[in-house]
Structures are given as C-alpha cells and as structure tokens.
Amino acid sequence: MFDYATLEALAAVIDTGSFDAAAARLGVTPPAISQRIKALEERMGAVLVIRAQPCRATEDGARLITHQREVALLEAQLAPADMPPVLRIAVSADSLATWVLPALSALDGVLFDLVIDDQDHAHHWLARGEVVGAITADPGPVMGCDTVALGRMRYIATASPAFIARHFANGVNCAALQAAPALQFNAKDRLQEDWAAMICGRPVSLRAHRIGSSEGFVDAALHGLGWGMNPEPLVRAHLASGALVALGPAPLDVPLHWQSLRRLKTPLGPLSAAVRKAAKAVLL
Amino acid sequence: MFDYATLEALAAVIDTGSFDAAAARLGVTPPAISQRIKALEERMGAVLVIRAQPCRATEDGARLITHQREVALLEAQLAPADMPPVLRIAVSADSLATWVLPALSALDGVLFDLVIDDQDHAHHWLARGEVVGAITADPGPVMGCDTVALGRMRYIATASPAFIARHFANGVNCAALQAAPALQFNAKDRLQEDWAAMICGRPVSLRAHRIGSSEGFVDAALHGLGWGMNPEPLVRAHLASGALVALGPAPLDVPLHWQSLRRLKTPLGPLSAAVRKAAKAVLL
Structure with missing residues (x-):
C-alpha cells in the first residue's frame, strides 16, 4: 500500500503552492518534503509536481491527490482527523451565485474546493475523476456515479x-x-x-x-x-x-442534477442531502 | 503579408468553437473555412486549431488571433468595420466586481473579452502577449507597455x-x-x-x-x-x-495598475481614460 504521509506531502505541496509552505503546514523540513515527493515520483515512475511558482500537479499527481482525499474522507468516518478532509466539487457559476453556498454552510468539519465551470461542462470534471461530485446540466449518470434531479x-x-x-x-x-x-x-x-x-x-x-x-x-x-x-x-x-x-x-x-461518486455515498450523504434541500428552495 | 480573411476565419473558429458556426458567422461554407485554416496551418508550418468540442487555439494559433485583433483595432481607426474589434483585457475578479464595468460601458463600438485572474497574476497575460491591457497589482511595466497607477x-x-x-x-x-x-x-x-x-x-x-x-x-x-x-x-x-x-x-x-500595449496607445486611449476615471471613483 501507499505511504500516506508521502501522499499528504504531495497534496500539501499542490495546496500551498511550494515545498517550503508544505513543510510549514506539515511541521517538517523542506528537504523532508522534497525527499517524499522524489520517492513517490520514483515509485510511480512519473513526474507528479511541476516545479514552478506556484507548484502545479501533473495529471498523474492530480490523480494521486484525488485518491488521497478520498481515503481521508473515508478515514474521517472512523476517527477524528487532524486535518479536515477536502471535498472537491464542480459547481456551475450560476448555481454558486444563487443557491449552493447555503447548502455547503450546513456541513461542518470539511473544507470545500469549488471548481467553477459552465453547467454544461461540470460533469466532465467528474468523468475525469477530478471531483467527488458535480452540479451539472448533464443528467448522466457518469459511470460510477449516482444522479439526482435538482429542479430547473x-x-x-x-x-x-x-x-x-x-x-x-x-x-x-x-x-x-x-x-x-x-x-x-x-x-x-x-x-x-x-x-x-x-x-x-x-x-x-x-x-x-x-x-x-x-x-x-x-x-x-x-x-x-x-x-x-x-x-x-x-x-x-x-x-x-x-x-x-x-x-x-x-x-x-435548464434542468440541473447532482451527480456524485457512488463509492463515497456514505461520507457524501450529508452533502447530497444539503444540496437537494437548498436546490429545492430556489429551483423550479 | 497575411491574407486577413484567413486570419478572420481562424478567429471565428476559436470564437464560436466550431467550423460550422464560424462559417455561419462569416457567411461562407464550412469547407471554405476548413480550407482557409488548412492553408494557414501549411503556411505557418504549425497546427493552429485543436479540433475538439469546442475547438481551441494552439499557442501558435492564439498568437495569430492576437495579431489579427490588433490589426482590426488599428483598422477601426481608419474605416468603419463590419465586425466590431475585440479588446481582450485581463482584469482581477475583485476589480470586475467593484469598478471595472462602468469603465467598459463608457466605450462604444468594441467588444470586450475579459480574462479574469488573480490581481497578482493578471500581468502575466500581458507578458505572454495574450491581452492588450491588464488591471494588475504588478507595477511593471511589462516590456512594451505603459503603466498607470490606479489607486489602492x-x-x-x-x-x-x-x-x-x-x-x-x-x-x-x-x-x-x-x-x-x-x-x-x-x-x-x-x-x-x-x-x-x-x-x-x-x-x-x-x-x-x-x-x-x-x-x-x-x-x-x-x-x-x-x-x-x-x-x-x-x-x-x-x-x-x-x-x-x-x-x-x-x-x-493592494495598489492596482493599468498596463497596456504601447504600440496600441492611440486606439486604446479612450479605454485607458475610462479605466482611470472609474478607478478613481472607487479606489483609495
């Protein structure tokens, strides 16, 4: 299995944008971060981080971070986490501007990373495995996802x-x-x-x-x-x-739908319920 | 010199996202668009359009479109155009939300294509030659640009x-x-x-x-x-x-600046004046 401290280092580098800031966040030295990333890149046989200002994830790197976040989310069901799990979801700009934030504020103990895209394209993020859920005009379902109609x-x-x-x-x-x-x-x-x-x-x-x-x-x-x-x-x-x-x-x-990963159905349950409830108050 | 009808076809494909829609816009047949793009790609020795849904410009393609827009802008000074020139400018999201739109609405006969980015990074778009002006925290000046302080x-x-x-x-x-x-x-x-x-x-x-x-x-x-x-x-x-x-x-x-291409100083003059005026009303 993966060494998850290594995956956490990768997520921290991409999240903070630099090796130094990732080191500060995890309370280790920058060379320790550098070593972990290098070890992970050797194991995967692929570059995971584009060393730039700020650091960015390669496609392989992004896939590993998505996996780390999923595992963190599942772990949070078993034991309290020192770092709240991050839920990356795709939302349409118009939904964000009208009804999504009340739904998100109903949840506690998680951090949201919102990917804002056109409602006709939000589901592509889900299909690419880059988000755990999407508010989208596409009824889908994307493979491996559950879909719920939210209204128009x-x-x-x-x-x-x-x-x-x-x-x-x-x-x-x-x-x-x-x-x-x-x-x-x-x-x-x-x-x-x-x-x-x-x-x-x-x-x-x-x-x-x-x-x-x-x-x-x-x-x-x-x-x-x-x-x-x-x-x-x-x-x-x-x-x-x-x-x-x-x-x-x-x-x-435009009919909107909530699509979310079936394998995360339990940890995503409260979010799915909050999204449905907030949509009902505003959509037709 | 370039055949500018060809460059217009390229811009229309990227703008509308497809060869069919570009043909409709320019009042020609889709095969005519296809031929023009192919001829241009042969002349440049490079792929200019990524054929996808929607079509996207390669880096080489984007450079040509920027050039075409600059020429259209300069041309509009000499003779009325059938298609209004497009001004692509980079604005920070917070500026857009607070004071930029009144400035833009003071202008007539142009279309704006707003690239929204963080105020600390808007000037990179200018440095890469992808926009004709930028509202940015960077005092610059970017090479070939004039810079004006707008306030904080x-x-x-x-x-x-x-x-x-x-x-x-x-x-x-x-x-x-x-x-x-x-x-x-x-x-x-x-x-x-x-x-x-x-x-x-x-x-x-x-x-x-x-x-x-x-x-x-x-x-x-x-x-x-x-x-x-x-x-x-x-x-x-x-x-x-x-x-x-x-x-x-x-x-x-955060001090903000307006940076714009010096070689387009005259056609950009009214926009630069409107930006300065609108900023003055809101910034410190």
Whole structure:
C-alpha cells in the first residue's frame, strides 16, 4: 500500500503552492518534503509536481491527490482527523451565485474546493475523476456515479431599458439580435445563441462581450454593455424595479442534477442531502 | 503579408468553437473555412486549431488571433468595420466586481473579452502577449507597455458574527487563526496568509475553502463558511449592517495598475481614460 504521509506531502505541496509552505503546514523540513515527493515520483515512475511558482500537479499527481482525499474522507468516518478532509466539487457559476453556498454552510468539519465551470461542462470534471461530485446540466449518470434531479434553473433574456431603446427600438427581431452586442459567459456558453435561435427559428451567430462571472453578467446588462440570459433569482429584483427588462416572453429552463461518486455515498450523504434541500428552495 | 480573411476565419473558429458556426458567422461554407485554416496551418508550418468540442487555439494559433485583433483595432481607426474589434483585457475578479464595468460601458463600438485572474497574476497575460491591457497589482511595466497607477484596493478581514463567536471567542490570535477555516480565492491567493502573518508576526499555514468568485467569497463569509479578505467596496454595506464584522483593525491595501500595449496607445486611449476615471471613483 501507499505511504500516506508521502501522499499528504504531495497534496500539501499542490495546496500551498511550494515545498517550503508544505513543510510549514506539515511541521517538517523542506528537504523532508522534497525527499517524499522524489520517492513517490520514483515509485510511480512519473513526474507528479511541476516545479514552478506556484507548484502545479501533473495529471498523474492530480490523480494521486484525488485518491488521497478520498481515503481521508473515508478515514474521517472512523476517527477524528487532524486535518479536515477536502471535498472537491464542480459547481456551475450560476448555481454558486444563487443557491449552493447555503447548502455547503450546513456541513461542518470539511473544507470545500469549488471548481467553477459552465453547467454544461461540470460533469466532465467528474468523468475525469477530478471531483467527488458535480452540479451539472448533464443528467448522466457518469459511470460510477449516482444522479439526482435538482429542479430547473430559469434563464431570462434581459437588458437595460436604455439598451433596449437603442438596439431593439423596432422590437426583438432577428436582424436586431444579430446587430446588438450580446453577453457570453465563456466560449462554451451557448445560452444566448440558443435563445436567439428560438426567436429567429434558425441558428444565429451573435457578437458578444465575454464576461466569465455570473454577477458580472448581471452588472454588464445593468450598465448597458449587452443583453444576456440571466438566472431569474439573480435578476428578480432588477426586473421588479425596472432596472432590467425581459427581452421576450420565452424563458429558457435548464434542468440541473447532482451527480456524485457512488463509492463515497456514505461520507457524501450529508452533502447530497444539503444540496437537494437548498436546490429545492430556489429551483423550479 | 497575411491574407486577413484567413486570419478572420481562424478567429471565428476559436470564437464560436466550431467550423460550422464560424462559417455561419462569416457567411461562407464550412469547407471554405476548413480550407482557409488548412492553408494557414501549411503556411505557418504549425497546427493552429485543436479540433475538439469546442475547438481551441494552439499557442501558435492564439498568437495569430492576437495579431489579427490588433490589426482590426488599428483598422477601426481608419474605416468603419463590419465586425466590431475585440479588446481582450485581463482584469482581477475583485476589480470586475467593484469598478471595472462602468469603465467598459463608457466605450462604444468594441467588444470586450475579459480574462479574469488573480490581481497578482493578471500581468502575466500581458507578458505572454495574450491581452492588450491588464488591471494588475504588478507595477511593471511589462516590456512594451505603459503603466498607470490606479489607486489602492482596500481588503478587510471579515467573518460573520456567529463565526467569530465560535472560532474567535478568545480573540483573533495565532492559534485561533490556524484552527478556523479560512477562504481562499485560488491556489495563487496569498492575501489571507499575508494578513495572518501580519497578526502572528510569522508565516502561518491556514486551512481554507477554495471559492473562485468575489461575490461567492462574500457570500461564504455571510454564511459562516470561513473568514476571508474581502474588498472594502463589496462588504461596506454588510459591515454597516453588522452582517459581517472586521476581524481586526489592520486592513491590507493592494495598489492596482493599468498596463497596456504601447504600440496600441492611440486606439486604446479612450479605454485607458475610462479605466482611470472609474478607478478613481472607487479606489483609495
């Protein structure tokens, strides 16, 4: 079996970013950390740490850290740990901005490492074995995972009144949609083009500002930079006050799911329950 | 010289993520896009596009796109463009959450592509030639760039009253800081450890939740997940209402700078002026 002190040293180097900081965290000398990493790399026959500022894990290194975290999580069921176990989970930015944190704060004695990605891609992190659970639009299930439907997140096409007066004076039609600047979360975000295609009845290519922040998206709409599909819970107050206006009657609903590793079902139980409960309060 | 229609095809493939969508955007057939990319790859003697879902640029491809965008920006000074030029700039998440968007909304006829990174690392994007400007803690200047001081962003160590009652009942001392869960933006974020080191008078290793969102950071503090260094403009109202409490009298001030490519000084002039003005309204 592995020497888990060695795996802990590896996790500490990646977590803190340097051999010195890892040594300080574990209360040993930097040469001791260096030796452990070297021994582990020799045993695995692979480089595990990219020595840079900060240190990063290679793919092999990341796999070992994931394994160490899983074992720590299982161990925490048996005996109190001196270091709380780390739960790495993938969440969509819009879920984080609207309902995930209350769920996480219901748990105690664990640390969360949130990987923030587009809801259409969060499950890839799970498939690659880099997280123990994911909030994702993909119903899956990813192999070895359980999946639970959480409800639908409603997206509303929104813009500021000044933006609408300028770009949609003749209504929200196809020509206007192609000319007006849109917002896009990142290269993978297709929500705006999906909605525009629904309005036009054919695929549409938009020109868009790219802003990878849920709140930044709403702020950009408020400041008149562009129109975008915003999660209803994030714009409810702005729609009520008139600071933002819905571009059309048709919302887009995205069903969300909680997928988590079946082999960690017991230790992940409280988290799964908290996620379901918090989602129920906000999603449709 | 380059055939710029070819470079435009490359930019469209990366921007839209697929050959089909790029063809739709440029009003040509997918085989025409495919041919242009192939011709460009043959001329450069390098793969420029990683054919995946979505398509991604190789390093060589990204360099060409940056060049194409620069030329488009310079061209826009001479004649109206059918496609607005794209300004790719690196911003720190905390700046985006507090003062950057009003600056961007003051400009017209350009699209922004925001690269969001830690303020201590935003300038690396500039040094690698991937952005035309960066809001960064690094005074630089990066080679070939002009730098302007924008003012200081004030960070305050904050937590919820319930969190303080539980973890800092005997005051904010070194032992309590090492035991209480902290928040960390990402592996590169050292603000919490810098502040803790200031309190303890020696380097401190913290255990932290990792949450890469400025607003998520504030929300996590409000929900009692951990304590963290939050930008003063984002927590001012919470400190006034008592929903969050400052952990100690000592804030941390981070001076911010605007660095931008000197060779694009003229076309970037209006953006540089807007950034300076918006920063002045919020930073110290």
